[in-house]
């Protein structure tokens with residue numbers, strides 16, 4: 001019995017969206033769900049209590065970053081990542097492949113694994129499927145990701161085919177190296193770029209290994225949104241209905257809705273927390289750059305339609321002042337609001353699926369947010 005199981009509750013009659021529930025050793029969460037990113041064992045500027053208050057039941061952390069700093073041994077000695085960061089909800093850890101390809105130079109990919117330089121110290125390092133599994137076993141995350149290669153966009157068909165086949169071999173090695181499948185779920189990551197037959201090959205390779213869940217990787221790497229949506233349309237076709245589907249690195253409101261419509265269950269992205277730290281907020285009427293001078297005497301909330309702690313207690317003028325003055329409290333207020341906004345958006349998506357009207361909800365949300373504006 002896998003540590004992670006999925007319950008498909010219903011499918012939206014108007015779209016391909018699914019309402020579901022994922023069960024892990026640290027609790028359950030409804031899907032579609034947005035997962036806040038806590039790269040270095042913290043969702044930047046938020047306490048675990050605030051993440052719970054916002055309504056999140058699962059967060060993400062990064063194997064690559066925690067391996068480099070503070071090192072998985074310290075976290076293992078602390079009793080695992082949950083104990084180390086005082087978070088008792090679910091944790092998903094990315095496997096490090098993406099970070100090696102996006103953060104480090106001097107990369108040399110070979111069958112055994114990847115040689116690269118530590119992006120902080122410059123020291124030469126080596127990461128393999130077995131090492132990525134050993135680190136995630138030490139972290140004790142509820143959902144581990146297989147070690148994969150996320151090729152750049154665009155990539156030649158020949159390169160992509162070789163990469164997909166190596167990622168499938170690496171996935172098998174991850175399964176073999178998995179020490180405690182009864183305690184930690186392991187998701188395979190589907191690659192293949194924009195090539196339909198490579199996505200099919202990757203999906204067939206990985207579903208034959210019967211993972212408890214599948215991520216769609218290799219997207220949100222600079223491709224146009226219509227390419228992402230087309231890849232989702234044909235890739236989900238080859239994934240089983242009774243396992244969760246996780247689209248990696250996606251977190252703008254429009255992509256969360258469009259991904260849900262295409263049958264995606266789980267999403268993560270640094271976007272809401274990253275833009276919050278430079279004073280950009282997501283609101284029901286579109287993006288609002290609160291550091292803008294026009295808000296200097298605006299004593300209304302960031303979003304008049306939002307019930308979060310920030311919007312109930314603080315004004316645009318005050319938050320603008322804090323951000324301009326480099327006051328950390330300002331970053332906390334914008335971060336709290338942006339995460340609350342996306343968690344609430346996913347609640348509305350789930351409600352729309354229950355009412356078989358996610359397509360209508362998309363039109364209403366896009367109109368109000370301004371996505372339809374030319």
Ligand SMILES: O=c1[nH]cnc2cc3nc(NCCN4CCOCC4)[nH]c3cc12
Pocket residue numbers: 094095097098148149150189216217218219220221248249250269270271
């Ligand atoms: O194939 C993948 N394998 C393993 N992890 C991933 C993580 C990924 N994250 C993104 N995109 C993140 C894009 N962000 C958007 C906001 O600004 C920072 C980058 N794409 C990703 C693909 C993969």
